[in-house]
Amino acid sequence: MSNILITLLILGVAVAGISVYVLNYKPRRKSKVKDIYAEGLDLMITGRRKSAYKNFKDIIQKDSDNIKAYLRLGQVLRESGNPVQALKIHKGLLHRRNLTFYEKVELHKNLAMDFYKCGNVDAAIKELHELLKLEKNSEWAVSQLTTFYREKHEWDKAGEYLEKYQKQTNKEDKNKLALYKIQEGRILIKNKKFKEARQTFESALNISSDLAVTYYFIGNSYSSESEAEYQKSLETDVVSQTVTQENSDYMVRAKELLGKAIPMWIRYAELKPEQAWMVIHLLKDGLFVLDRYSEFEEILKRILKSDSDNIEVIASLSEIYSHRGENTEAIELIDSAIEQDSSSLIVKLIKLKLQAKKENSNPDFARSLDDIIHFLVTDERFQRYKNTATDPHIIWLYDASDEKEVLKQ
Numbered sequence: 438m439s440n441i442l443i444t445l446l447i448l449g450v451a452v453a454g455i456s457v458y459v460l461n462y463k464p465r466r467k468s469k470v471k472d473i474y475a476e477g478l479d480l481m482i483t484g485r486r487k488s489a490y491k492n493f494k495d496i497i498q499k500d501s502d503n504i505k506a507y508l509r510l511g512q513v514l515r516e517s518g519n520p521v522q523a524l525k526i527h528k529g530l531l532h533r534r535n536l537t538f539y540e541k542v543e544l545h546k547n548l549a550m551d552f553y554k555c556g557n558v559d560a561a562i563k564e565l566h567e568l569l570k571l572e573k574n575s576e577w578a579v580s581q582l583t584t585f586y587r588e589k590h591e592w593d594k595a596g597e598y599l600e601k602y603q604k605q606t607n608k609e610d611k612n613k614l615a616l617y618k619i620q621e622g623r624i625l626i627k628n629k630k631f632k633e634a635r636q637t638f639e640s641a642l643n644i645s646s647d648l649a650v651t652y653y654f655i656g657n658s659y660s661s662e663s664e665a666e667y668q669k670s671l672e673t674d675v676v677s678q679t680v681t682q683e684n685s686d687y688m689v690r691a692k693e694l695l696g697k698a699i700p701m702w703i704r705y706a707e708l709k710p711e712q713a714w715m716v717i718h719l720l721k722d723g724l725f726v727l728d729r730y731s732e733f734e735e736i737l738k739r740i741l742k743s744d745s746d747n748i749e750v751i752a753s754l755s756e757i758y759s760h761r762g763e764n765t766e767a768i769e770l771i772d773s774a775i776e777q778d779s780s781s782l783i784v785k786l787i788k789l790k791l792q793a794k795k796e797n798s799n800p801d802f803a804r805s806l807d808d809i810i811h812f813l814v815t816d817e818r819f820q821r822y823k824n825t826a827t828d829p830h831i832i833w834l835y836d837a838s839d840e841k842e843v844l845k846q
Contacts, residue, residue: 493507494510504536504537504540507529507530508540508543508547511526511547511551514526515551515554520550520554524548524552524555538571541571545567545568546564549561549562549564558588562582562585562586565578565585574605579598580598582598583602590624592624593621595620599613599614600614612830614644614645615644616833616837618637618638619650619834620834620837622634622638622654623654629665631658631661634658635655635659648830650705650709650828650830652702652708653701653702653716656702656716659695659698660719663691663695666687666688666691666694667687667688669684670684670685670688670691671684692726695726695727698723699727699729703736706720707739710743710744710750711744711747711828712828713744714749715831717749720733721753733753734754737750737753737754748774748778748781751770751773751774751784752781752783754770755768755770756787756791759791768791768792768795771784771787771788771791772788775788782813783810786806786810790807790810793806
């Protein structure tokens with residue numbers, strides 16, 4: 438009997454010891470893992486990625502079911518420049534069962550950024566749509582979709598998500614929405630869908646009626662369509678080598694379209710006289726083709742009323758005077774432009790050309806200068822270098838394809 442009591446006593450002590458072990462060791466282990474995780478997050482925030490990587494690796498070795506640690510481990514790898522390895526880790530989590538809502542959301546976020554950093558924008562977009570199925574009002578997902586679609590130049594979809602994001606955040610920016618519409622229209626012009634492009638530009642004006650640059654691109658849509666019609670007019674009958682009536686109709690249509698471009702460019706120059714250099718050469722060439730060159734001087738003078746120091750306009754007026762044989766007046770006018778901006782290469786070249794004409798120099802030299810001037814005023818890269826693009830909307834439109842707005846998680 439005593440032996441039985443002793444055995445029971447020993448068993449009781451053993452059970453008590455095991456209970457103490459279970460009750461005390463397990464929480465301490467969990468607490469330790471939790472502390473390592475918190476330390477890892479702190480290391481990430483402070484940029485100590487190598488140490489953070491080690492912390493999350495230690496957690497996984499201690500607890501292979503710690504999904505949060507896997508998520509952060511992959512994130513550290515991606516932010517350290519190893520998105521391929523990050524993607525491998527995060528993809529492995531897709532096969533895990535019983536993921537919490539939070540873990541699923543974070544997994545799709547990380548997969549989207551992994552794919553993006555690996556250069557697979559389409560796969561990143563797919564993950565963002567999966568995220569929206571879970572969390573339909575995710576501002577982060579909507580903002581990223583705006584960015585990714587923009588990078589793909591799918592401006593219609595980018596604009597759709599930008600509008601949604603602005604509504605979510607109560608941060609209305611009509612100009613930006615209209616600029617996305619303009620980008621959509623520019624793509625349509627490249628694809629020779631001119632009518633659709635103009636409809637899109639009209640939509641941009643409906644969104645933001647004071648966005649002057651819209652008129653510039655409406656003019657360009659007419660001009661581009663005019664050029665397309667003109668190219669058709671050059672087609673001749675292969676056998677007879679004669680121009681058909683159809684070709685003549687194309688030429689008439691080309692002039693009609695170019696005529697519609699003129700008032701759009703004038704409108705832009707009047708609203709943004711400091712940006713008149715963008716349309717002066719277009720107006721000059723267009724009016725010449727339409728046999729309306731006599732109107733050019735009056736248009737320039739109208740622009741000068743709004744911007745009396747506009748050197749490009751003054752330079753163009755001086756050329757008109759020169760063509761009329763008024764070389765002295767032309768040079769005086771160009772000198773006034775140089776006084777305002779002695780660094781203007783275009784103005785200096787125009788003065789050199791005027792002096793060559795006045796001194797009856799080699800006409801080929803003057804024509805060569807004309808070619809150089811025309812190249813400069815139409816070359817976008819020179820205009821950026823010259824830094825005359827003061828319209829922030831123009832700057833954004835031409836630089837948007839290079840913009841990166843990868844938002845932090």
